[in-house]
Amino acid sequence: MSEENIKLLKKAGLKITEPRLTILSLMQQNQNKEEVTHFSAEDIYKMLLEKGEEIGLATVYRVLNQFDEANILIRHNFEGNKSVFELAPEEHHDHIICVDCGKVFEFNDEVIEKRQKEISAERGIKLKTHSLYLYGKCNNIDTCDENNK
Amino acid sequence: MSEENIKLLKKAGLKITEPRLTILSLMQQNQNKEEVTHFSAEDIYKMLLEKGEEIGLATVYRVLNQFDEANILIRHNFEGNKSVFELAPEEHHDHIICVDCGKVFEFNDEVIEKRQKEISAERGIKLKTHSLYLYGKCNNIDTCDENNK
DNA sequence: CTGACTGCAAACTGTTTGCAGTAAG
């Protein structure tokens, strides 16, 4: 699997370095595992520390920015001040964020996607990207149940 | 009109002070005038300075936060790091932001609103709010024409 | 009067940058 990551970095014109490979595989690990898949720079930095990796916070930021530009991952600005990142998915999706427990759900809706294009076109705007975040309270039993009564 | 603003503040449990009235009317002035209606704290602070008002930046932030909590205005996190504020509109609307000139367009679409509710309901999530931002290139002749060729 | 409010400066958080050393190609 590391082979593919090396290809990814090369395609982005980036040298193959340990921090980049480490961060990349770290984000891939939690994929497809019902795990959290959205991380802040700080999150990633801490995970690296726990693994005993010697990677500076500045490097984490630099790598994340490079990955963002190379479309290897996507930057989100949920409510709050900091950016969170997720691996660029095969297919676009939008997000539902639980305001109580912070859990992130994903969805993709054809109807909404279509309307967005129509609305932009009507106004003569060339749609580049969009961000749609729904904020609500989920029914996570552990953390959110009280709030749903 | 100041009468109504006083009512607004009272309803929010806030004392009637000059900074609050000034900031409130400042944001109202540019409304319904094809003018920019989305301001950062810094924007507002500068406009106040230009008017010769003696209001500290910290106060601007405090007032904006109080107004946000009182639903007098709405905070947005467009791309980038800072918050921008607009007066809470009568009817909800979403935004299109031009990535070249920064102009903000507003729209409201029943189809999208409806789908959002359905999607949340399907997942057992109580939808509180949402943010939908479309980013694209507008056809503003002054600043954006080159980019649309 | 009294607590809410204000301005100022200092503190904080998230992020970027300058620099000198290190390593990939």
Add this chain to the structure above:
DNA sequence: CTTACTGCAAACAGTTTGCAGTCAG
């Protein structure tokens, strides 16, 4: 070799907070 990359510390931007004085109710 040469240039991109890294870690560190310092710098930054946006925002919040502690404090002493002021003002609305």
